[in-house]
Amino acid sequence: MQKRLLIIGAGFAGMYAALSAARLRDLKGVTPDQLEIALIAPRPALVVRPRLYEAKPETMSAPLLDLLKAVDVAYIQGYVTDVDTDKRIVEAAGHPEDLFTINYDRLVVATGSQLFRPPVPGLAEFGFSVDSLEDAVALDKHLHKLAKQPESDARNTVVVAGGGFTGIEAATELPARLKEIFGPKAKMRVLIVDRSDAIAPDLGAGPRPIIEKALKDLGIEMHMKLGVAELTRTGVKLSDGSEIAAATVIWAAGIRAHPLTQKFAAERDNFGRLIVDRELRVPGLPGVFATGDSAKAICDDDGNFALMSCQHATRMGAFAGNNAAAELLGVSATPYQQKGYVTCLDLGSAGALFTRGWDRKVEMVGEVAKATKREINTVWIYPPKAERSAALASAEPSRVTDVG
Known part of the structure; x- marks a missing residue:
């Protein structure tokens, strides 16, 4: 009987969760007929959110359909409105009249975050x-x-x-x-x-x-x-x-996890993120993993928590997809870890600022840092090419970049 791993969200975490799960499926010689990996999102595209402050924002998205097809990940158009973790069913909608449900065996919540808009008049x-x-x-x-x-x-x-x-x-x-x-x-x-x-x-x-x-x-x-x-x-x-x-x-005054996290009967932090264990499972909800901005996760042995950023989301996604697939394939999960941490802050025509470590030690400034920022924004954070072997290799948890 075919099993289904369902990923909610096509952001950085969702994309890498899909690629990583497909990678492990290939490594174990399992076919898509035996394990379906499906991703549901309103559109098959990665919004390059870290670049939306730039000019020409309409160009800041990257298509994903060819990439998903190359690694045999099914795309489902729609957005999830509710989850029944006891029955392992999600409720979703495409258009207002197009309501449907999806069964899952394992679920990866990668719904990201959104701007916090307080009730300020106007x-x-x-x-x-x-x-x-x-x-x-x-x-x-x-x-x-x-x-x-x-x-x-x-x-x-x-x-x-x-x-x-x-x-x-x-x-x-x-x-x-x-x-x-x-x-x-x-x-x-x-x-x-x-x-x-x-x-x-x-x-x-x-x-x-x-x-x-x-x-x-x-x-x-x-x-x-x-x-x-x-x-x-x-x-x-x-x-x-x-x-x-x-x-x-x-x-630009703060973000919160996507409201879908409120649908889960689980512990959340002040940002609405689901609290997860070191393997990115949501405790008390069998079969449910959370990742990216949807999850509060310890990322190293020093007790640092992953931030709500694409830098952490890419690698968290890879671990979550791998571990969700591992449960279905009967292999050991891999504890999430991300020891490296950097920041690269764009400062417009004044250059940029690059720091390393949680103590934010400054390593580069000005045009040198700006060149690194351009590389990050135009190359590193974009999806891999829609070529099967390269795409799957890019999602190995230990290889996903720490920079973003």
């Missing part, structure tokens, strides 16, 4: 983001539309709410991007607003002077210890009562 109506492909395209269209309007302080001002990784990359890209859209003589104003005491709080004190200098060199204002209290069509009101005229507000 955020839903007037805020923009670079969280999804649709959001990034909407922002790009908005900026080009503004270029046709009369010049004003509001038109020429962009407020970025959030001084973390995403907020900094979005903000530092804007000066050059806005000059290209509005013209080289346009006087643009870009501000970062964050409630933290200092910029890039999660990166620590080591890299901060480099980031602060880059922001200063680019003319980007930092407004720390302040939050956005309200958005309107023409500006924002900050938590201290001050107001800024701005036609564009980009929200």
Whole structure:
């Protein structure tokens, strides 16, 4: 009787889970008729989410259908709406009238994360983001539309709410991007607003002077210890009562796991991630694995936890797919580990910043780091070619890159 391993999500973790499961299936000489590996997602494409802060966001996706076919992974179009872990069934929808169910023997939850949008007045109506492909395209269209309007302080001002990784990359890209859209003589104003005491709080004190200098060199204002209290069509009101005229507000203030994780009767962290063991199983839910931004997992023997990033998602996906398939094939699972950790922060025309280790030791800055960032963004994070042997080899858990 055919068994089915079902993967939910076509992001970095879902893609590598599918490739890794197919790799182990091949190694054990099992055919797709004996073990079906299926991936369900709204579209057969990898959204290159780490690049959505860049210009031309409509180009930031990579097709997956040929790759999945090359490794005999079935693609199911749709999105999962509910899960019954007792019956091992997921409920899904394609179009509003197209509802269906899928049985599974093993399940890998790789639904990723999404921007956290608190109930700030006006955020839903007037805020923009670079969280999804649709959001990034909407922002790009908005900026080009503004270029046709009369010049004003509001038109020429962009407020970025959030001084973390995403907020900094979005903000530092804007000066050059806005000059290209509005013209080289346009006087643009870009501000970062964050409630933290200092910029890039999660990166620590080591890299901060480099980031602060880059922001200063680019003319980007930092407004720390302040939050956005309200958005309107023409500006924002900050938590201290001050107001800024701005036609564009980009929200970049935190992410949460996809809401589907709430459907599982299991422990979750404050970000909504499912707590998993070292082999990425969800305790108490037999046959269920979670990976990528859907999972909170220890990634080394020092007790560090994987971050919600493509760097960790790619390797977590490879381990989750391998281990889910291993259970069905009767072989031992492999504990997830990812000892290496780096950051590579884009700083726009000011270059980039590359650090290594959890203490964020700075190794490269400026144009040298920028070259590495380009390599990451244009080569390393893209899917492998749709060639069977190379694609399967790329998903061996010990080979998946630590950089992203």
